[in-house]
Amino acid sequence: MNRFLQVAWLVVWKDLRVEARSKEMLFTTLFFAISIVLVFSFGFVRAGQAVEGAAAGILWIAMAFSGTLALGRAFERERYHDALRGLLLAPVDRPAIYLGKLVGLLLLLSLVETVVAVLVAFLFGVPFFRHGWWLFLMLSLGTVGFASVGTLFSAMLVRTRSRTVLLPVLLYPVTIPVLIMGVSGTTALVQAEPDLAMARLWISLLFFFDTVFLTLALWTFEPVMTE
Amino acid sequence: MVSSGDVDFERVTVSDVSRFYGRRRALSRVNFDCASGEIVGLLGPNGAGKSTLLSVLATLAEPSTGKVRYGAWSARAGGAKLRAKIGFLAHDLQLYPELSARENLEFFAGLYGLDRCEARADAALASAGLEFRADEVVEGFSRGMRQRLALERAMIHAPRLMLFDEPFTGLDEASCTALVDRLRHLRGDGRIVIVATHDLDVVDGVLDREILLTGGKLQVLRQSGTLRERYRAAVAKRRGNEQRVKPLQKNVQDQDSEDENGASP
Numbered sequence: 214m215n216r217f218l219q220v221a222w223l224v225v226w227k228d229l230r231v232e233a234r235s236k237e238m239l240f241t242t243l244f245f246a247i248s249i250v251l252v253f254s255f256g257f258v259r260a261g262q263a264v265e266g267a268a269a270g271i272l273w274i275a276m277a278f279s280g281t282l283a284l285g286r287a288f289e290r291e292r293y294h295d296a297l298r299g300l301l302l303a304p305v306d307r308p309a310i311y312l313g314k315l316v317g318l319l320l321l322l323s324l325v326e327t328v329v330a331v332l333v334a335f336l337f338g339v340p341f342f343r344h345g346w347w348l349f350l351m352l353s354l355g356t357v358g359f360a361s362v363g364t365l366f367s368a369m370l371v372r373t374r375s376r377t378v379l380l381p382v383l384l385y386p387v388t389i390p391v392l393i394m395g396v397s398g399t400t401a402l403v404q405a406e407p408d409l410a411m412a413r414l415w416i417s418l419l420f421f422f423d424t425v426f427l428t429l430a431l432w433t434f435e436p437v438m439t440e
Numbered sequence: 441m442v443s444s445g446d447v448d449f450e451r452v453t454v455s456d457v458s459r460f461y462g463r464r465r466a467l468s469r470v471n472f473d474c475a476s477g478e479i480v481g482l483l484g485p486n487g488a489g490k491s492t493l494l495s496v497l498a499t500l501a502e503p504s505t506g507k508v509r510y511g512a513w514s515a516r517a518g519g520a521k522l523r524a525k526i527g528f529l530a531h532d533l534q535l536y537p538e539l540s541a542r543e544n545l546e547f548f549a550g551l552y553g554l555d556r557c558e559a560r561a562d563a564a565l566a567s568a569g570l571e572f573r574a575d576e577v578v579e580g581f582s583r584g585m586r587q588r589l590a591l592e593r594a595m596i597h598a599p600r601l602m603l604f605d606e607p608f609t610g611l612d613e614a615s616c617t618a619l620v621d622r623l624r625h626l627r628g629d630g631r632i633v634i635v636a637t638h639d640l641d642v643v644d645g646v647l648d649r650e651i652l653l654t655g656g657k658l659q660v661l662r663q664s665g666t667l668r669e670r671y672r673a674a675v676a677k678r679r680g681n682e683q684r685v686k687p688l689q690k691n692v693q694d695q696d697s698e699d700e701n702g703a704s705p
Binding site (some may be wrong): 216219220223226227230235254290293294295296298299300301302303304305306316439 | 449455495498499500502513518521522523524526532533534535536537538539543547548550551553577593
């Protein structure tokens with residue numbers, strides 16, 4: 214296997230193993246996401262009828278907020294016992310470490326989003342799975358865009374004292390386009406007459422955003438992590 | 441193993457290295473060198489800049505001014521291949537407490553691109569005396585056990601330059617003796633060993649040379665007496681110099697402020 218991918222896989226394996234033991238990020242993220250959906254369901258569902266167009270927004274808000282929680286913890290593990298410096302001292306391409314952290318987060322978030330999507334579909338009575346593959350693609354691309362920026366910011370802030378406050382302040386202005394594209398695309402999919410052409414457009418834009426920000430993040434990770 | 445045949449070195453040279461954190465100066469024009477087969481002690485009170493110097497030597501921090509050369513290589517030119525030749529046991533142990541001792545070692549062996557990771561981890565566990573707790577998570581280990589494991593983790597790739605930051609912390613007497621033997625073995629094996637420590641009695645007689653850092657500056661230790669006596673004399677001398685300089689600095693500051701007040705209408 215290519216050495217770059219081998220290192221990224223090692224980091225993913227390590228993060229999954231740690232998460233399997235502690236279940237800290239999975240449980241907190243899942244609990245938070247479910248809480249958001251439940252609270253919104255009380256506000257937006259009246260007599261069994263959901264406010265039109267609300268479900269898509271709630272799905273993406275739950276993804277963004279719970280994702281921020283997970284991102285905040287992503288590099289905390291490396292900060293304890295200064296393990297980050299152990300990683301940085303290893304003779305590896307440092308962007309491979311970034312990729313490994315990102316993939317680990319994506320796996321966690323995909324699990325959370327699956328539960329959240331099912332819950333939103335059930336509580337709000339929306340046909341999310343009428344075009345299931347389209348929704349899967351939309352959520353996947355949106356999560357990659359959100360997490361690729363978030364992982365970089367999380368790494369940048371790891372040595373900062375007020376990182377928990379700074380992360381959302383930095384993250385949301387940059388990732389607002391992802392959330393807008395995701396909500397618009399999802400709405401196009403679940404409306405009474407699905408607009409697949411519009412959904413395709415939003416998916417293309419999400420793909421473009423992902424390509425740009427993933428490339429930028431891989432490119433800037435090394436200088437960002439050098440003291 | 442990572443191909444590092446073309447990056448090896450027999451000497452590390454630190455030339456005029458300064459390091460600033462904002463306006464605070466952690467290192468001030470530090471110069472020294474060390475060769476393979478040498479154990480150099482890095483001594484000094486808390487906050488003297490020892491850990492900063494070790495970070496610079498480990499290529500984890502760049503000097504604000506000055507250069508560090510690893511043989512013919514700079515940190516930037518050597519890159520990942522140079523890092524494959526450096527081992528660093530930091531004060532924080534750089535272990536994952538949720539992973540077992542074996543998993544920690546295999547993870548880092550994998551990062552260093554070593555072959556036969558399992559066999560190497562077994563050998564390292566035996567060397568740390570942890571073979572019977574190999575599959576237990578590190579979270580349940582005592583500080584001394586973690587320290588021994590971290591030592592093996594730092595040396596799993598047989599580095600040329602080995603940096604130790606307070607390696608005796610948490611070790612009992614037997615483990616201290618074992619570590620001292622290990623340091624001697626590393627010297628005999630042609631490694632460059634730099635040890636930052638406060639445990640002067642433990643390393644007395646082990647070090648080939650001592651470097652004293654106070655306030656980010658290098659100071660020379662006199663040759664006679666035990667290491668602790670020489671250290672105390674050097675620190676006292678430094679404090680004496682500071683006491684003499686401080687009133688002079690204050691006089692100059694007072695004079696400046698008087699001049700400013702006099703000049704204002």
